[in-house]
Amino acid sequence: MQYIFELFGTYFFAISGALALKGKEPDWFSATFTGFLTAIGGGSLRDVLLDSYPLVWVSDIAFIYAIVLGVLTTFIFYRFVSRLRRTLLLFDSLGIAFFTILGVEKAIHLGVRPEIAVIMGMFSGVMGGVIRDTLTNEIPIIFRKEIYATACLAGAGCYLLLDPVLDRNWNLSVSIAIIVLIRILAVVFGLSLPKLK
Numbered sequence: 502m503q504y505i506f507e508l509f510g511t512y513f514f515a516i517s518g519a520l521a522l523k524g525k526e527p528d529w530f531s532a533t534f535t536g537f538l539t540a541i542g543g544g545s546l547r548d549v550l551l552d553s554y555p556l557v558w559v560s561d562i563a564f565i566y567a568i569v570l571g572v573l574t575t576f577i578f579y580r581f582v583s584r585l586r587r588t589l590l591l592f593d594s595l596g597i598a599f600f601t602i603l604g605v606e607k608a609i610h611l612g613v614r615p616e617i618a619v620i621m622g623m624f625s626g627v628m629g630g631v632i633r634d635t636l637t638n639e640i641p642i643i644f645r646k647e648i649y650a651t652a653c654l655a656g657a658g659c660y661l662l663l664d665p666v667l668d669r670n671w672n673l674s675v676s677i678a679i680i681v682l683i684r685i686l687a688v689v690f691g692l693s694l695p696k697l698k
Contacts, residue, residue, distance in 0.1 A: 502670045503603060506677070507557070508567045510599025514540040514629050515571025516582075517592040521637045523583055529576070535636055536572045540564075540596075543628035547604050547621050551611050590688055593630060593642075598680035601626035601653040602673055605660050615661050622657040623650055626680075648687035651694060656680035 518539025519532040541558045548556050558564040575582060604625025608618035627643055627650050634641040643650050660676035667675065686692060 502673065503606065506599050506673060507603055508563060510596055510603065511540045511558075511564050511567040512571045512574075513592045513599065514596035515568040516575050517596050517630070518633045519572045519575035520583065520592065521633050521639075529572075532575065533569070533572045535633060536575070537568050538636065539629045539633040540568045540571070541629070542632040543600050543625040543630075544604070546628045547607070547625045550624070551608060551613065551621060553607070553611060590685070594681045594684040597626035597630065597649075597653055597684070598656060598677040600629070601656055601680060602660050602676045605657045606673075619654060619657040619661065622660075623653040626650075626653040648683060648692055648694065652680050652683035652687065655683055 515536035518536035521539070522532055522535055541556075541564070545556050545558070548554070601622040603622075605618045605622035607625075608621035609615070613621065630649075631641040631643060656676045656679045659679050660672055663672045663675060
């Protein structure tokens with residue numbers, strides 16, 4: 502189930518990266534490049550920090566196929582997908598949720614402390630979006646008022662708390678759903694953390 506979630510996370514992030522070029526008249530290469538870096542950025546940074554080699558997408562070609570499929574989905578169904586309200590939010594939320602929880606799991610399996618695993622999970626989830634926003638000349642979403650990285654931290658913390666009492670697959674599903682729910686509620690109701698004054 503973890504492997505399936507990783508592929509889905511990669512797929513959703515690739516769509517998120519390709520959609521981020523909306524209005525910029527992207528060609529196939531620029532959309533694929535942005536989708537690629539969005540999909541692998543957070544996980545690659547996590548693996549480098551954890552000294553885990555080879556990087557996942559280098560050792561398993563299925564992740565490259567998931568990225569290509571995400572970009573193809575964006576191009577083939579572009580008119581339909583781009584008209585959906587807050588489509589980018591949905592795909593981005595799914596992407597950060599999958600990658601955050603899987604990042605926590607990987608860090609734990611590599612023997613790091615739970616606190617560090619939570620941070621590694623957050624890095625896995627948000628850094629792809631930071632790279633995407635930087636490439637498209639947008640202010641990275643973690644610097645805006647929306648709850649973003651905090652949602653990842655909450656989901657990662659829930660995963661660790663529920664680990665002793667829930668079956669692993671249920672824990673994955675519940676923790677991912679928590680991140681998506683927090684993100685959507687934060688955007689719909691304009692929720693944000695208190696400002697630093």
